[in-house]
Amino acid sequence: MFKRYIIITLRNLKKQRLFTFINIAGLAVSMAVCLIVLISTRTNLSYDNFHPDISRIWRVTTRVVTPDGRKFHMASTPLPMAEALKNNYTGIEQTVPIYNALFGEGQTDQKKLDIRGAFTSPAFFSVFGFKLAAGNPATALSAPNSIVLSAETAQRFFGTADPIGKVIRFDKLGSYIVSGVLQPAPSLSHIDFDAFGSLSSVPGLEQSKALEGRTQNWDIIQGSYTYVKMRPGEGRSVLDAAIADIGHRYDDMPRKGQGSLFFEPQALSKITPSRGLYDDFGAGPPWTKMLAEVGVALGLLICACFNYTNLSIVRSLQRAKEVGVRKVNGAHRWQIFIQFIVESVFMCLLSLILAVFLLLVMQSTHFDALPVPDVNLLDWRLLLWFLALSIVTGAVAGIIPAWALSAFQPAKVLKNLVDIKLFGGLGLRKSLIVVQFTLSIAAMLFLVTVYRQFSYKATMDMGFYRKDILNVPLADVDFQRMKERMEQLKGVGMVTASSGTLGMPRHCRFFELRTNESKDKIQFGYYAADADFIKVMRLKLVAGTTFPAAASRDREQYLIVNERALQVMGIKSSADAIGKTLWMNDSTAMNIIGVVQDFNYQPMEVNIGPMALRFRPAEFNQLQMAMVAGDKEQEIAGVKSVWQELHPGETFSAEWMDEQLASRNGQEVISMLGFLVFISTLISALGLLGIVAYTSFTRRKEISIRKVLGATAPGLLLLLSKNYVRLIIIAGCIALPIGYLGSMFFLQIFAYRVSIGILPMLGGFLALALLALITIFSQTWRAVGINPADNLRND
Incomplete structure (x- = not known):
């Protein structure tokens, strides 16, 4: 039976070349974007999943309210916090402070390299589960002026030589003996430093004024972080009570008009993707960025699925005869339903092959507008994820057409079922067109605002000179x-x-x-x-x-x-x-x-x-x-x-100041967003092209009769196009407020911003409306221009 389904599918795809091309092209492009987002999301969700007893590990964060009412949620805490929690509260098994002050140019007798490091305690290894490729984790960070290097940093400094016992010197922070080398972590971690120095080095550095005094200072919050591992059976409530008790030292801040401060725990598993905390050092992306990527990808995929649904419905007249004949010959509805689902999934599998090919081409050519992650796209585990996405997409795209077409009754097989009524009589086909163009127009309006804001950012006078300024490192x-x-x-x-x-x-x-x-x-x-x-x-x-x-x-x-x-x-x-x-x-x-x-x-x-x-x-x-x-x-x-x-x-490096600032003017964001808007618009235009072409074909005899009776070409053009033009106007009316709200939320990021402006937004809408009109008129004009004799000679 399944083999017969495949044969029928191939026959239909070959017979309906335009339908096949539009759907495979739209699905392939949108699936390519989805696959990129799938790879990125898979990576983003892989942070911190290797730490042992992760359910018992928390990071203490700080909530600050300034005297003028501004609120800040900070990832950092005062440096003495870790020791106070460990020594005074029995429900806490272990604490790990991380003080990210070990940075600067590290040098050996042969090399000088920038190091981004942090000071921490020996408990770092037992709590977080990091392993050492060389050195003893129990003693590696015990002695003052000892340092543990990441595997990459050790290789950069010493190559294949044994680094244990070697000395790395810092200009301000003194000399450190390498006591260990970290093994590469099994997966990503938000704790990602080049080196870790022993926390016992800090008092001496403070005494010599190389670092400001923090070990006993509860007033400085930035730059130090506290991690807590609870004892088995002890939950968040115990930690809440402990940090609330410590927080009492700040109770007099409101009375003095200094705002307020209190501490709050954050589960280790919730740190990445980031919640956008201030003074965070995590390497993971923020939730907002990840959700935005997923939203864009799903939007494009929905547009492509709508194309399939829409075109399948307008082809219902032709497929109605096929369904009627099969039902007369004894086919059950579920068999016909499965047939159409198989067709949809098969088309998605073809699209998947084309999408992977497109990603391989973009990866090899380093396509900037839509950067492909540097991973092996042909890895079997990744391909299984791709296959699952393809099958789910095919089932979702095909379920409405399959349900509708399998419901045709043989006795009514010639009935015009081009439009399935939904939502109180509103056609499903019309609804899908409106949704597709609403998404495209809203995205275009948002793109216009993003472009204007970043253009303003690039040209705004910031109050200082930046042209022809060359930045050269002092070392x-x-x-x-x-x-x-x-x-x-x-x-x-x-x-x-x-x-x-x-x-x-x-x-x-x-x-x-x-x-x-x-x-x-x-x-x-x-x-x-x-x-x-x-x-x-x-x-x-x-x-x-x-x-x-x-x-x-x-x-x-x-x-x-x-x-x-x-x-x-x-x-x-x-x-x-x-x-x-x-x-x-x-x-x-x-x-x-x-x-x-x-x-x-x-x-x-x-x-x-x-x-x-x-x-x-x-x-x-x-x-x-x-x-x-x-x-x-x-x-x-x-x-x-x-x-x-x-x-x-040493290696020379220099950078022009205006180019350095221009790198933050969002050109990559504009290019990527512009490319995604182009894809969305292309998919919508292809779907509209197929629908107009097919419906114009089904009305060819009506058009011919009207021409014979004296109808003019402009009148017929208006007759065939007015319904679609009305749908584009409806889509614009819906998209304008959506685009306005999206633009408004985006501009809230910037303290200095452009006004949204109704004219630029109308310009974006009119550009897409013009594209839609060209698509509509190109097909309706062809239908109007056909000689009536060619359509009526056999009637």
């Missing part, structure tokens, strides 16, 4: 020495040293200050910069001066703040701020020597807040050079030559 060379050498080069104007690039995410650092008049601390963003930073970045100094040439490198004395900081501190004018003292702690006071006009020192997603420039040479990591307009390649070649003299044997 371990003194900034003044390197600066003087670079200033001697032809084509180099002014040069400044800084801790990061203005406007780039995570380049801005934060600290807290208070005034003499208040004990309340104010959070400032800051960049470390030298005296020429204001001139190179062309910031407007509205009062005071820049840093003096004689400013101390070791003792910080001066601050340059923005106008927003004055507003928060209640200072009425810029002139009044000059000379005012701000306190970082009880022993560190700094004087305001300058005030700059507000500028977007953070990405435009963030409102301008209090900000300071600080003269802290220890934090300088790059030179920013204002280049004279000319041959950029020649200029970089000169900079490279000097840089390599100062860094023998």
